[in-house]
Amino acid sequence: MRLRALLETEALGLRLLGGEEELDRTVRGVMTTDLRDPSRYLTGGELVLTGLAWRRNSADSEPFVRILASAGVAGLAAGEAELGDVPDDLVSACVRNRLPLFAVNEDVAFATITEHVVRQVSGERAGDLAAVVDRHRRLMTSGPAGGGPDVVLDLLTTDLDLRAWVLSPAGRQIAGAGEPLAPGVCAALASEHLAAVRTGRRGPHRISVQGITYSLFPIRGHGRGPGAGPAVRDVRESVLSDWLLAVEADAGDWPAERLDLLQGVTQLIAVERERRDAARTVRRRLAQEVLELVQTGAPPAEIAARLRVAAPVLLPGLGAAPHWQVVVARVDWDGGDIPGGPVAQSLLEEILVDPSASGPEPSDRIAVAHAGDEAIALVPLPAPPGEAGEDKGPDAALHADVLLATVREPLAAGLADDGRLTLGVSAAVHSAEGLRGALEEARHARRVAAARPGRVCAAGHHELASHVLLLPFVPDDVRRAFTARLLDPLRDYDRRHRAELIPTLEAFLDCDGSWTRCATRLHLHVNTLRYRVGRIEQLTGRDLSRLEDKLDFFLALRMS
Numbered sequence: 001m002r003l004r005a006l007l008e009t010e011a012l013g014l015r016l017l018g019g020e021e022e023l024d025r026t027v028r029g030v031m032t033t034d035l036r037d038p039s040r041y042l043t044g045g046e047l048v049l050t051g052l053a054w055r056r057n058s059a060d061s062e063p064f065v066r067i068l069a070s071a072g073v074a075g076l077a078a079g080e081a082e083l084g085d086v087p088d089d090l091v092s093a094c095v096r097n098r099l100p101l102f103a104v105n106e107d108v109a110f111a112t113i114t115e116h117v118v119r120q121v122s123g124e125r126a127g128d129l130a131a132v133v134d135r136h137r138r139l140m141t142s143g144p145a146g147g148g149p150d151v152v153l154d155l156l157t158t159d160l161d162l163r164a165w166v167l168s169p170a171g172r173q174i175a176g177a178g179e180p181l182a183p184g185v186c187a188a189l190a191s192e193h194l195a196a197v198r199t200g201r202r203g204p205h206r207i208s209v210q211g212i213t214y215s216l217f218p219i220r221g222h223g224r225g226p227g228a229g230p231a232v233r234d235v236r237e238s239v240l241s242d243w244l245l246a247v248e249a250d251a252g253d254w255p256a257e258r259l260d261l262l263q264g265v266t267q268l269i270a271v272e273r274e275r276r277d278a279a280r281t282v283r284r285r286l287a288q289e290v291l292e293l294v295q296t297g298a299p300p301a302e303i304a305a306r307l308r309v310a311a312p313v314l315l316p317g318l319g320a321a322p323h324w325q326v327v328v329a330r331v332d333w334d335g336g337d338i339p340g341g342p343v344a345q346s347l348l349e350e351i352l353v354d355p356s357a358s359g360p361e362p363s364d365r366i367a368v369a370h371a372g373d374e375a376i377a378l379v380p381l382p383a384p385p386g387e388a389g390e391d392k393g394p395d396a397a398l399h400a401d402v403l404l405a406t407v408r409e410p411l412a413a414g415l416a417d418d419g420r421l422t423l424g425v426s427a428a429v430h431s432a433e434g435l436r437g438a439l440e441e442a443r444h445a446r447r448v449a450a451a452r453p454g455r456v457c458a459a460g461h462h463e464l465a466s467h468v469l470l471l472p473f474v475p476d477d478v479r480r481a482f483t484a485r486l487l488d489p490l491r492d493y494d495r496r497h498r499a500e501l502i503p504t505l506e507a508f509l510d511c512d513g514s515w516t517r518c519a520t521r522l523h524l525h526v527n528t529l530r531y532r533v534g535r536i537e538q539l540t541g542r543d544l545s546r547l548e549d550k551l552d553f554f555l556a557l558r559m560s
Helices: 003-007 058-071 088-096 110-125 127-141 149-160 183-198 256-279 281-295 300-314 341-351 361-365 408-415 432-450 461-465 467-473 476-497 501-510 515-522 526-540 547-559
Strands: 014-018 029-032 046-050 075-079 101-104 164-167 173-176 205-209 212-219 243-247 323-333 367-371 374-381 419-425 456-460
Touching: 003 014, 003 110, 014 088, 029 110, 029 256, 046 110, 058 088, 088 101, 110 256, 149 164, 149 173, 149 256, 164 183, 183 205, 183 212, 183 243, 183 408, 212 256, 243 256, 256 281, 281 300, 281 367, 281 374, 281 432, 300 374, 300 432, 323 341, 323 432, 341 367, 341 374, 341 419, 408 419, 408 456, 419 432, 432 456, 432 461, 456 461, 476 501, 476 526, 476 547, 501 515, 501 526, 501 547, 515 526
Parallel strands: 029 046, 046 075, 075 101, 419 456
Antiparallel strands: 014 101, 164 173, 164 243, 205 212, 212 243, 323 374, 323 419, 367 374
């Protein structure tokens, strides 16, 4: 289609600001971006849509426009929602670089323009995909029951003889045409895609798995749908949340027209993704409200009331009150300049879904909130019959080691060498009274995971039962004061008298307080051992026949 055809479509709300002499340029596709340098994603001939979030001052316009002109884009359309009017410096830069510039009315969504361009371009270039676009447009306007990405992929198979699947960055199959991909294949495809994106390679990316060649196309959100977050300025902000389209074919042999057609399909699927994200707003708000009550110390009755509201939304049709688990995740990037909270939120919404489940619906029962670099998931678990009043979790309780088993490889590829994901899982609780403890338990488990090596680490509540994992998190000043109070009198005595009270104490505790075994280990007479233990008790004021005092000495020795 020609650029001037866009002005003739009143529903698009476009207003020409410059470049009238260039309106006969051919539009081959459409791309939405707020990156300061989107060159890696441009192939030429695109209508570029931007919300101007990349512009910090007037000096930014010239470099941005020059990048677009060098890439051979057909034109630029700037939204008025962010700044009110398109800045004069951007208009001037487009005039200097002979780049047609349009203003987009704030009442018109970028998704509307994208869909129109995709339909027009696809219809003009290849009649075999026109039916796909048109039929899916009708399905999208009929509401959520329209069928989602699966319908588009089915039409790709019937109309273009292409088998394709939509995957999450964690390697979970969201939609597919034909037989589902094996989990190992999904993980390999997601890993390759994330590694390619992190190294800046331009898609589609090709990979051979088990003798079959796949081409991988990124599915990027437009950032203009309901509930959309801030514009993405760094690839790390979206690499672990964007879906991908895997096609069983070698796109390296395709003509430019076929590549453009698949790019159009990814844009249609991106619209479905935005719809799903908008539907999550209620669940995210529920999680945020409950967690704010928990963290501010609200009465259990008030928290329980919010849980009763959340339960039917998260587990419709559930009879008994569910158990609840809390999962805390944090994504940290080197340098600390990239917010990790939204990324962690998106990841939790994928990770907490059963890997064997396909489609977006299973993740609709996960409520995740985020604050700062931390994301917190409130996970409902149906209570087993007869256990509603017991303080123990159901058989379906989440386990930290299982959660990351199938997603560790692709996530590590997306985190590359400058990112880290740590995750903590609480025990299941069945009441509002236990939720605050579950949150603290999950946070502490995450800190335990953070103390381990590796890019993707998790820890569960059962691991907190070991003192070895707890000791590293005792503050240094508390550690020094505690050990000094118990052990300094013994060390001073050993220095003056060479009495070896510290080694004797260690051996006595290692032998569980057995006089005979300890004396044998130290090659001492039992009476000599009793004398040394008595001296230890005299110097410290403790009684080594009491379990509490034994435990204090044991911890002091471990922390020293």
